[in-house]
Amino acid sequence: MSRIGFIGTGHIAAPIARFLAAKGHEIAVTERNASVSAELKAELDVVVANPQAVLDASDIVFLCLRPQIAPEVLEQLNFRSDQQIVSVMAAVSADQLAALCAPASDFVQTIPLGFLQQGGCPLAAFGNDALLAELFEPENPVVKVSNEAALNAHFAVCAMxxxxxxxxxxxxxxxxxxxxxxxxxxxxxxxxxxxxxxxxQTGQAGRLAEERDALATDGTLSLQMTQALHAGNAHDALRSALQAIGNRLETD
Ligand SMILES: NC(=O)C1=CN([C@@H]2O[C@H](COP(=O)(O)OP(=O)(O)OC[C@H]3O[C@@H](n4cnc5c(N)ncnc54)[C@H](OP(=O)(O)O)[C@@H]3O)[C@@H](O)[C@H]2O)C=CC1
Ligand SMILES: O=C(O)[C@@H]1CCC=N1
Structure with missing residues (x-):
């Protein structure tokens, strides 16, 4: 059992807190968003407190703020060197996190979606992936990525x-x-x-194309659909969108 705190209690923090509370962890959340934190208190009896008090009561800290307000909130807080930090924030880089959360130095960046509460959500992980595995596996498989550019590319695919x-x-x-x-x-x-x-079946390169080809054989409606989408440049649009999101994360 760990003491786990959430800085930012909104859309994505709530299902993570529910999942971890069900595992028996002790949860503390910041008050904002007031209706979400009140719901979590009523439902799970979590502690609701101000950000520094949440931090002081936690060994593992989830950062669940919108990226644009993260610097102004985090730079006012005093982290400890022994705290483990999980950031789910898109577009807040590892370097920024290290500066904002010093002297804490144990980080993992990941990309949850709310259905992780029910299980089956792959968690791309850059940094301390073992911590994520401890907290979320076996229900949610951790997918280790080796650098930040790869993490950002996973963010882009998540936006698919x-x-x-x-x-x-x-x-x-x-x-x-x-x-x-x-x-x-x-x-x-x-x-x-x-x-x-x-x-x-998942987890094997080429499987998606195999499944497509098993359906889209000569003369089928399926082949007409796959060809029409290519002809209409749907795949070019998708690749451009992925690239643009990747570029935005690189430069933010
Ligand atoms: N939504 C999703 O499915 C996913 C989101 N993410 C990432 O998670 C992060 C949060 O997204 P999401 O949960 O959707 O956003 P929300 O706006 O729902 O949550 C952000 C939370 O931060 C709170 N907050 C704002 N200012 C402060 C403050 N000064 N002190 C403490 N808390 C504050 C907000 O409260 P208030 O509402 O009162 O302003 C709100 O509860 C983003 O960085 C996003 O990239 C990652 C993966 C998936
Ligand atoms: O759309 C977003 O910005 C966040 C990041 C990944 C999922 N939701």
Missing amino acids: VPGLLDVLATGAEWLAEQTGDADASEFYTTQLLSGFLHTM
Whole structure:
């Protein structure tokens, strides 16, 4: 059991706190966002306190602030050299973290999504990946990355999730226009993709292309779809978006 604190108690901190509380860790969170911290207190009996008090009560500290306010909040706090720091913040570099959290020197940067609470979320990890594995495995597999550029590239791919949800929403809307049943259309579209991905083997290069090729054979509707998306430059748009996000993280 560890004493774990959260600086910034918003959208992503809440499911992480729930997961870790269920594992028996002692959790302290900062008050803002007041409604989220009050919910966590009512539900999990976490300690709610000001940022320095949370820090003082914690051995492991999750930094869950928006990147633009992180410097002004963190530079006012006194970290300890024995604290382990987990940052989930996009666009706050390892060098910035080291300067803002000194004398703490044990860091890991990662990219959770809220469904980690239920398990199955891969956690890209730059830094102390063993700490993340201790906290989140076996439910959530830790994917070690060896440098910050690689971590930033994982951030870009993580942003594909809302990008692809948007594409699926367009497909579901189109289906509803044909059928007149928006709920059934959304159910069909979502279940089709989630069911397919859920049963697909993961972890082997080329597997996605193999699954595509098994469906998109000569004369099929599937091949018509994959070719049309290439012809419409959908893949170029995706690559440009990934590159632009990567560039933004490099220069922020
Ligand atoms: N959302 C997601 O799915 C993911 C987010 N991230 C990263 O997590 C970080 C947080 O994102 P997210 O949770 O979505 O953002 P939120 O805005 O939901 O959370 C940020 C939290 O910080 C609080 N805060 C603001 N100012 C202070 C302060 N001075 N002292 C203490 N707390 C303060 C906010 O409170 P208030 O609302 O009162 O301002 C809020 O609770 C970002 O850096 C993002 O890159 C990473 C992976 C996924
Ligand atoms: O979109 C964002 O900025 C954050 C980082 C990864 C997921 N959400």
